[in-house]
Amino acid sequence: IKLVLHDGRAKSKTKGETNEFVIGERNPTLVQIPPEVWHGFKTISEDYALILNIPTELYDYKKPDEYRLPPDSDKISYDWKLAPWLKHG
Numbered sequence: 001i002k003l004v005l006h007d008g009r010a011k012s013k014t015k016g017e018t019n020e021f022v023i024g025e026r027n028p029t030l031v032q033i034p035p036e037v038w039h040g041f042k043t044i045s046e047d048y049a050l051i052l053n054i055p056t057e058l059y060d061y062k063k064p065d066e067y068r069l070p071p072d073s074d075k076i077s078y079d080w081k082l083a084p085w086l087k088h089g
Helices: none
Strands: 002-007 018-022 037-042
Antiparallel strands (some): 002 018
């Protein structure tokens, strides 16, 4: 699994930074993603992948706190088509 995080927090020291991680069977990882950090996952193997999402609060259908961007959004400079070990720019 390729996991990509992009810090969109206005007052963060890492605002605007994008990080990429490769996780999975050989590198199982517990990830805690803070609010306002954009995140996406992509399976990069031919086998299946499993992601378990455990939110800290129930989803509020009347006032959702989930925001989405298309994978090719100009707001985040990241190319999902590149292999995980290639430099993004």
